[in-house]
Amino acid sequence: MENTVIQFNGVSKRYHLREMIFSKKDCFWALKDIGFGAQRGEIIGLVGRNGAGKTTLMKLASSITAPTKGAVYVRGRVVSLLSIEGATNLLLTCRENIYLLCAIFGLKWSEIRGCFGDICRFAGLDGFLDMPLKRFSSGMISRLSFSIAVHMPSDIILMDEVLAITDAEFQHRCFAKLAEYKRSNKTMLVSSHNLTDLQRICSRVIWLDKGSLVKDGMPEQVLKEYSKALVGD
Amino acid sequence: MLAVLKEIIHWRHLIFFLSVSFTKVKYKQTYLRFAWIILNPLATLVIFNFIFSRVASLPSEGVPYVIFNLTALAPWIFFSTSISCSVGALTDNFNLITRINFPRITLIFGSVLSSLYDCIVTYLIFIAFMKFYDIKLGMNAFYFFLIFFIQLIFTTGMCVLVSLLNVYLRDIQHAMFVVLQSWMLFSPVGYSSGIITGKVRDFYFLNPMAGILESYRDCLLHNRPPDWPNLLLAGLISLAIFVSGCYLFKRQEPNLSDIV
Numbered sequence: 001m002e003n004t005v006i007q008f009n010g011v012s013k014r015y016h017l018r019e020m021i022f023s024k025k026d027c028f029w030a031l032k033d034i035g036f037g038a039q040r041g042e043i044i045g046l047v048g049r050n051g052a053g054k055t056t057l058m059k060l061a062s063s064i065t066a067p068t069k070g071a072v073y074v075r076g077r078v079v080s081l082l083s084i085e086g087a088t089n090l091l092l093t094c095r096e097n098i099y100l101l102c103a104i105f106g107l108k109w110s111e112i113r114g115c116f117g118d119i120c121r122f123a124g125l126d127g128f129l130d131m132p133l134k135r136f137s138s139g140m141i142s143r144l145s146f147s148i149a150v151h152m153p154s155d156i157i158l159m160d161e162v163l164a165i166t167d168a169e170f171q172h173r174c175f176a177k178l179a180e181y182k183r184s185n186k187t188m189l190v191s192s193h194n195l196t197d198l199q200r201i202c203s204r205v206i207w208l209d210k211g212s213l214v215k216d217g218m219p220e221q222v223l224k225e226y227s228k229a230l231v232g233d
Numbered sequence: 234m235l236a237v238l239k240e241i242i243h244w245r246h247l248i249f250f251l252s253v254s255f256t257k258v259k260y261k262q263t264y265l266r267f268a269w270i271i272l273n274p275l276a277t278l279v280i281f282n283f284i285f286s287r288v289a290s291l292p293s294e295g296v297p298y299v300i301f302n303l304t305a306l307a308p309w310i311f312f313s314t315s316i317s318c319s320v321g322a323l324t325d326n327f328n329l330i331t332r333i334n335f336p337r338i339t340l341i342f343g344s345v346l347s348s349l350y351d352c353i354v355t356y357l358i359f360i361a362f363m364k365f366y367d368i369k370l371g372m373n374a375f376y377f378f379l380i381f382f383i384q385l386i387f388t389t390g391m392c393v394l395v396s397l398l399n400v401y402l403r404d405i406q407h408a409m410f411v412v413l414q415s416w417m418l419f420s421p422v423g424y425s426s427g428i429i430t431g432k433v434r435d436f437y438f439l440n441p442m443a444g445i446l447e448s449y450r451d452c453l454l455h456n457r458p459p460d461w462p463n464l465l466l467a468g469l470i471s472l473a474i475f476v477s478g479c480y481l482f483k484r485q486e487p488n489l490s491d492i493v
Contacts, residue, residue, distance in 0.1 A: 015491065059490070063334045066487035080333070087332045091261045092254060103250035104335050132261075 004075070005156055005187050006038040006061055011070035013056050030056040032211045033070070038187055040155075045198040045219060046191035047226050048208035054191040057208070058082055058158045061189060076155030076187075079105065083160060085145040090134040094125060097133055098148060105152045115151045122173070123147035142166050150177050156187045175201075195223050237479040240336045247335065251343025255318070256350055270354045274310055278303060285423040294425050296454050297366050304453050305422045305446040307359050308381070311352035312388050312442065313413045319344035319392040320399050320406045327493040337489055338482055341392050345385075371456030380448045380459065383468045387441050390475030393482050400485075400493050421446050441467035441474075 011034045017026040031053045038044055046054045059065045060072050062080035087104075088097050098119055102112040120126060123143045133141060143166055166174070178201055181188060192198050198205060198219065205222040207214040215222050241248065260266050278299065285291045286298035293301035322344040323330065323337060330337060363370070399405040417423075420442040429437050438444050444467030448459035 059331075064331065065490045078334070082332050084332060086328050089254065089258065091258050096254060096257065100250050100254050103247040104329060104333055106244075106247070106335065108246050 003040045004037045004073075005040050006075075006189075007073040008034050008036050008057075008060070009071045009073075010035055011060060011067045011072055013053075013060060013065070014068040015056075029211050031060070031067075034213050035070075036206065036213065036216055038189070040187055041182075041185040042204060043182060043188045043190065043202050045202035045205040045223075046189060046208065047193075047195070047198065047205060047223065048191075048214075049230075051210075052208040053211045054208055055082065055160055056211075058160055058189060058191065061156075062158055074156065077153060078156045078158065079149055079152045079154035080158040081146065081149045081160065082158065084149050085138070085141045088133055088141055088145055091132060093130050093132050094136070094144060095129045097144065101145070101148045102152070105148075107152070119147050119151050122151065124170075139166055143170055146174065150174075154186065157181060157189075159188065159190045159192075161192055195227060199223055234476055234479055236483060237338060240338060241342060244336055244339050247339050248342045248346060251339060252346035252350070255344055255347035259318075259347075267354075270351045271358060274303075274306065274355045274358060277310070278306060281306065281423050291424045291428070294427070294450065294454065296368065300362055300366055300368060301425075301450070301454065302423060303359050303362055304450050305420075307352070307355045308384055308446065308449060309417060309420065309422045309442070310355055311348060312384065313417065314351060315345050315348040315388045315392055316395060316413060317409055318348055319396050320409050322392070322396045323400050323489065324396075324403065324406070324493060330493050331490050337486055338393065338479075341396050342389070344396075345389050345392055368454070370453065373452045373456045373458055376452040376459055377449065380445055380452065380464065383441075383464070383471050384445050386475045387445070387467070387471035390471060390478040393478035394474065397478070397482050397485060400489060416440075416442070419443075421450075425450075438463045438466055439470070441470045443467075 011031060012029060013031040014027050015030050017028055034053075034057065046057065048054050056065075058080060059082065060067055061074060062078045062082070063072070063074065064080070064082070087101060089100065092100065098116060099112055102115070102119075107115070120129065123146075125140060125144060128136070128140070133144075136144070146166070178188070182201075190198065190202065202219045204217065205219045205226075206216045207222050207226050215225060260269060263269065265272065281302050282299055285302070286293065291298075319341050322340045326340055329335075329340075395405060395409070420440060421429075426437065426443060426447050444460070444463035448464045448467075451457050451459045
């Protein structure tokens, strides 16, 4: 078990449906009794319809939220790219956002200065460093936040449909980055609705439906059954 | 408690960056920029001077009213801006809390630190007025640092409690304005606590800010040591608030991202 970096044991997660959380009624289970383990270097794809529990699973893996039942064990530094563009502050400039987000990811002042240049180069936003983010397009914000996140030191990377709105050229560079991760033996959890991409990069796929684990196995097999089920509906 | 202190030291870089961002965000797209840090206390000072000194003619312990007032107003402004800024420190930054895993208490410390920058500027005004009225500080002025430390503990503890509670009940942020206003009137900011007599005085110093503000006046204006029983009481209450705030925060921290 040396190589297990993520372990879910009978994990369930309950959310409140209502605004106030004082009543125990009106709850729903976003995840029900999920169990799986991820080995170092694995790239696991997550598929399932909207609301199937993919994001909840990633939030648990990155310890953003705690499980209602069961236990989650994670070994190593997790960087989650869960709708990361929303973590930027629209009032601050591009430069200020880079500094702040790097610090939130746990970097020290000297480390931030070390990777600042790399982040700017990767994002390709040279002329816009001192522009407030509220004047950025959503594509530019995605580029910026994705560039910050991939430059953070990490052992485990969680991605939740991050490449959806960037252009082809940037996506190409991102896939190159993913290949680099693969070579350096980092573990990845990738959720996407683009089954071709998943087939291309994953070594294993987990299919979730209404909070339960339907299937966990080789990409070809799981994706084939999943797309059959989608059409069947 | 110890876990919180360890976290603060380990994440000091983040606390610094957050405090700088909070200060920047506060004054973004303003024409006067950081001049607001000076303008607000000055305006309050003028109003207090007019109402308490001219209209109500309250005694000011033998020093010019402006100085008498500012000695307590400067720390009070630090207290009230800290609270009113950090009441939303968690709720306004829900976009960070729900997306990235980092110690959430850094948001509150960052917010208090950002108010501390404002406070330092307010004290520059204080020094200017002291020079203008030619009031000399004595040796007892060194007690200032002890009193300020107590106030910092109390302020931070209150900020932790208030912002945590606000995650569960947003009513807190709406009530904050009127609470701070009346709290100020119940503290010796515009008047001397000497005018409080009788039964009320027995309870008056249960408000830590009363003991703290009176101690500032003792050591800065009258060059005498603070009134120890009152300051000690304030210190103990402050410590209790800080410790219980940190304890509750640590217990609730894993749930914050679901509720915020």
